[in-house]
Amino acid sequence: MLLCIGKILNSEELGEISENIARLSFVDGRRTAGWAARLVKDNEQAESDAQLEAVRRRIEERILDNELFQLAARPKALTPVLISRYAPGKQYGTHVDDALMQGMRTDLSFTLFLAEPETYDGGELVIESTAGEQMFKLEAGSMILYPTTTLHRVEPVTRGTRVAAFGWVRSFIRSAEQREILFDLESARRMLFEREGKTPTFDLLSKCSANLVRMWAED
Numbered sequence: 070m071l072l073c074i075g076k077i078l079n080s081e082e083l084g085e086i087s088e089n090i091a092r093l094s095f096v097d098g099r100r101t102a103g104w105a106a107r108l109v110k111d112n113e114q115a116e117s118d119a120q121l122e123a124v125r126r127r128i129e130e131r132i133l134d135n136e137l138f139q140l141a142a143r144p145k146a147l148t149p150v151l152i153s154r155y156a157p158g159k160q161y162g163t164h165v166d167d168a169l170m171q172g173m174r175t176d177l178s179f180t181l182f183l184a185e186p187e188t189y190d191g192g193e194l195v196i197e198s199t200a201g202e203q204m205f206k207l208e209a210g211s212m213i214l215y216p217t218t219t220l221h222r223v224e225p226v227t228r229g230t231r232v233a234a235f236g237w238v239r240s241f242i243r244s245a246e247q248r249e250i251l252f253d254l255e256s257a258r259r260m261l262f263e264r265e266g267k268t269p270t271f272d273l274l275s276k277c278s279a280n281l282v283r284m285w286a287e288d
Contacts, residue, residue: 078210109162115152146239155231161223175237181212189229196221241286
């Protein structure tokens with residue numbers, strides 16, 4: 070399941086975070102790439118220091134506070150958020166993310182766009198699937214959540230600068246199919262409650278949802 074989540078950051082938070090990112094030091098992004106991805110990764114990545122840690126914490130808090138993210142990802146843990154920058158000519162060719170990051174299984178990947186799409190050309194995130202390729206270039210403060218199992222790439226930037234935060238999620242629910250079932254069931258349960266309130270049908274759906282989580286979760 071691919072999911073676009075708007076307004077992870079509001080305009081005030083986005084402005085503050087962008088100002089902080091502008092003061093960070095960036096290094097060659099290939100330093101953190103695996104041996105194969107290093108051949109196609111051509112971007113810059115924020116260097117770890119106290120200032121980056123503060124930006125990371127702020128972004129991670131806002132992601133974890135988002136209700137839609139919680140329902141879709143069922144997150145057990147996040148890897149530390151990374152910040153990437155793509156100047157003109159930079160790109161990240163086709164690759165698949167590592168299955169293990171910092172000793173943690175990666176189930177979902179996310180990209181939080183931090184530059185407005187009209188400020189740069191190119192830089193689309195392209196995700197491959199059996200249905201073909203899908204391209205994403207969201208407004209600043211919005212995020213795309215997608216399975217880490219996919220092949221994906223970042224198209225070359227031809228004007229301006231693409232800035233994004235990205236990272237990975239370990240989910241309580243390992244199976245993507247099961248996560249989607251739970252997401253759909255919870256969406257239906259909430260729509261029913263909004264329309265009819267707490268009814269016997271709502272209670273039965275609540276029971277099913279809770280027991281499926283109990284059956285499938287890996288704690």
